[in-house]
Amino acid sequence: MALEVLLVEDSPGDVRLTREAFRAANEAVRLHVATDGVDAMAFLNREGAYSDAPRPDLTLLDLNMPKMDGREVLSRIKGDEVLRSIPTVVLTTSTAEEDIAKSYELHANCYFSKPVGLEAFEELVSSINSFLLVTAKLPGQGNADASDTQEQGPEGIGK
């Protein structure tokens, strides 16, 4: 079963690196990419070209982007009743304290800064995969009594 991951990232270099790293870490991950905040919101709300877009199991959000930055996107996701349950992780180059604090205030599920080295980056992506996608239980992956949730999920998305 494929794991839908939305990467909101404006840098093609980072997109490629992330794709490479996920490919090495988990074959089951299907990486969707939005290159800015507006694009990301359209994907999540299945607007325009993204009308068929799946509801992501995980969103990786860069902070500094054109048009609508990651903080705005985070704020909208967590302000939306339907979208707020999607685990949203900040993945950025910033190590600034205020960025970290602000992100968690906006209910980011996690905050990672991109390491400079290739191997370090690959390790980080591997960690995200193993912890958030494999180990952690995500909405829609619960037991029978949680079938409502499973049913609700597509319905919710469908709505």
Next chain:
Amino acid sequence: MSDSDIRLFRRLQLYCQVSALAAMGVGVLVMFGWAFHIGALLTIFPGDVTMKVNTALGLAFAGTSLWLLLPGESRTRRGQIARLLALLVVLIGAATLIEYFSGLNLGIDQLIFGDPLGSNGTSSPGRLAPATAFIAIGLALMLLDSKAPRVRWTAQALSLWAGVIAMAAINGYIYHAVVLSRIWLYTQVAVHSAIALLLLSGGIFFARPRGGPAGDLTGAGSGSLMARRLLPAVLLVPISLGWIALQGESAGLYRAELGLALYATVSVLVFAVLVWSNARKMNREYDQRSQAETDIRKLNTELEGRVAERTTHLVQMEGRYRGLLEAAPDAMVVVNVAGEIVLLNVRAEEQFGYSRDELIGQKVKNIIPEGFAERLIADGTRSASEALAQQIGTGIELIGRRRDGSEFPIEIMLSPLESPEGILVTAAIRDISVRKGAEKHLAQMEGRYHGLLEAAPDAMVVVNVAGEIVLLNVQAENQFGYSRDELVGQKVKNIIPEGFAERIIADGTRSAADALAQQIGTGIELLGRRKDGSQFPIEIMLSPLESPDGILVTAAIRDISVRKAAEADLLQKIDELNLSNEELGKFAYIASHDLQEPLRMVASYTQLLSRRYKGKLDAEADEFIAFAVDGANRMQRLIQDLLSYSRVGTKRRELVDTSSEEALQRALVNLRSAVEESGALVTHDPLPTVLADEMQLIQMFQNLIGNAIKYQKPGVPRVHISVVRNGAKQWTFSVKDNGLGIEPQYFEKIFGMFQRLHKREEFAGTGIGLAICKKIAERHGGSISVASEPGQGSTFSFALEGVKGSHASQQE
């Protein structure tokens, strides 16, 4: 001359006049008798001797002469006639004497009248019997007023001689002793001739009663008195007694011898009684006189005593006044209204250089040329009383002139003084050279002080304790835009509305002394107000000044508009600089942050390239890729260090109580791999709690210990962190290693940005670590320094402020 004396002389005068008239009368009557042959006139007793014509003429002449001489004016024509008559008397006497001695009949007796009765009892009929008496009388009359006292004496003696002759003749008549007269005087004298002659000789004798023998009788002395008393008895008693004795004898009562004995006995008795009574009287008188004398002497003594007393008093008074005058501290000169000096004291002598004698009687103008004499003397424009009124004056300043002509300033005080000599003016003259000198000096000093005040670069205002402006300089005028006159006497509040006057004046909360103490102050910044109302910032310095008018406060006022503007400008610059620094810090942070993005790309993709294509391209490609990877790695470290450095400045956190022990432990955790790789031994003292930014303190320890481990020679690196108390509140931390050490010339340089002492091949590094340490030390209000010996190791030290009551030992 006593009353009795006057009476005596009057009587004598009268007697003289009577005697003169009697002589004249007798003479004229006898001549009348001869002329008309009246015998009764020629002789008193009929048959007796007649008076001859020449005798009568002599008597008339002599009487007239005496009459004329009596008033005593012998120099007049009257006197001349008198002496001429006297000469005629002498000539008649002389002619008679010659006739008598020569036996010639010169016919003098018959010259005028013939002898009608025939000469009886006369050897030479008609000849002058008492010729000598006439010569004596004439000479006496002529010599009466002679100049020589001896001659006058002789004249009186001559008159007495004539008197004796006359008395002898009279006695002859009384005792019927014609014989006697023949013996003595050759010729009998007619009775009335003798009496007239006696009277006349007495008159001549007493004509000049004050001199000669007459003087001895008329004198006031006791001798004269006695003589006057005894003389009548001497003249009368023997003659009377003799006559009585003669009568008794003639009556046949006794014999001549018994009569003489009786005469002598009675004479002695009478004279003895007279002498005794006289002596008794004189003794009484003497007693009275001596009593009187004693009284007089007593009176005299008393008087003398009184005079002496009075004199002493006067001398004393004079002495006192003189003493007063001399004791006066000033020169004193007393001047009369004529402007002449009457009196002066020693000081005046000294002051003007004259001696007393040279000045007394001189014009005061000689010593005070102007302004003094003018005050004394009334002139056309003033009456004497006005001049007097103006004499009183004090503190009149004039010029005095010394004897040598030099002049000096004086001050005179005048006061008028009424005296028997008229109004005098006492002038107290003070030499005021010294005072004038002092005044000049004072004026000079004042001038200097004034000059000093005016030369002051600041505005100077002197204020009294009432807050009123007393003095100011031209700078003050300019600064406040007032003229001097507008400010002097005004309240200082007008130009410095607040903060100045309050300091000067004591009020309810302060005593005057406290207020004074607060007057002293420097650099008090206030606001000044110009005349146009505009205000400007001033700085004043106050200092109190004691003066005769009370305490004054001198305020030096500086217009600090420019300084204030400069200060404001500076503050603005500082703000701008701070802003700029902050922006720069932000820029450095943002720049280094944004640089990470492309750097990550370069680093990641060169690594990816290296991983996927190593060995698949040629050896050169592999080398190029290795350089790119290395460059990317270094750049990464550089950017991270830059970020750390900029964070020290931009990330300002409050300094809080921080455990340096804990900070060290955290630093060591961060350094764990480096410590383990090098096998270093890191030790430390017990560390205290300090006031610090914990993150930065960790960074500090991390950098210093990291360096200590990194810059090592072969062997076991040893690092020791120690701390010592430095003063009351500071702790000095030291990180000591046994590493390479540093040359002294680099001690400063190593704390600079990007400064490195080693090649990259020897030790990797960015040259930012110690710059960060320096910045952290400064951020904590201290500094960092190094002590080192190359090859022996280095010690880096920095100080941090301790926490109250914290001790290193308590942290264990």
